[in-house]
Amino acid sequence: MRVDYRFCPACGSRLLPREVEGRWLPGCPACDFVAWPDPKVAVAVLAHDGHGQLLLIRRGTPPAQGEWALPGGYVDAQETPTEAARRELLEETGLELEVERLEGVHHVPVGDGGGLLVLAYVGRLSGGKGRTTPEALELAMVDPARSPELGFSAHREALAGWRAQGG
Ligand SMILES: [Zn+2]
Structure with missing residues (x-):
């Protein structure tokens, strides 16, 4: 904001x-x-099932409403980035994450005037019960090589980076 x-x-x-x-x-x-003007900090989650399939959501809220995206959102005050990654995934999909590593950091020169830094984490889905929410109208496990176009540049960069690192 x-x-x-x-x-x-x-x-x-x-x-x-x-x-x-x-x-x-x-x-x-x-x-x-x-x-x-300081950048805002967000997380994106490359959540896989251990067999090469990646979780995507179809967004129910702006921005990029109706488009496919990685789960994720803003890091709250007093919260570590990995806590934010687990929380956002759970809130949006009901699924739990075991964070494995940082894929990378992606800069988006838009937003609040200070830009946005997106920390993309790779993790394995570790439990929970998948469900749709107002934020995630659909959940899909996809082959990353056949992913639909994602609605955010930072998510496209994160997906490309993860694939370049061997998935
Ligand atoms: Zn003053």
Whole structure:
């Protein structure tokens, strides 16, 4: 979510443009606060069944509503990225994950103005009972070589990276 600060969240003064490291950013004339745009952090899950099949969801919510994607979502405060990966998969599909490794980190230059970093984890489906949810209208186990087009560039990169690493 983009936040357009007009007042200093530390002291309440009206923010004014300030040049910081060559960029003009909203800065507080009374204290050191600068509304610096930071990237958001999300996870994507390459969840496989141990036999080369990959779990995809068809998204029920924007963005990319109705398109195929990897399970995933934003990392919450006070949560580790691997906890976020397990939580998002469970919330969206009812399935449990044993995280194996990080596939890679993918940068998306859109969103809140600070961009998005997507941490893609590879893991094995380890339990639970698969179900559709408002976030995941369909679940599918697919051959990664025959995957439908995914709705997010970071997910396409993660899938290509995982396949290049040998799946
Ligand atoms: Zn201030």
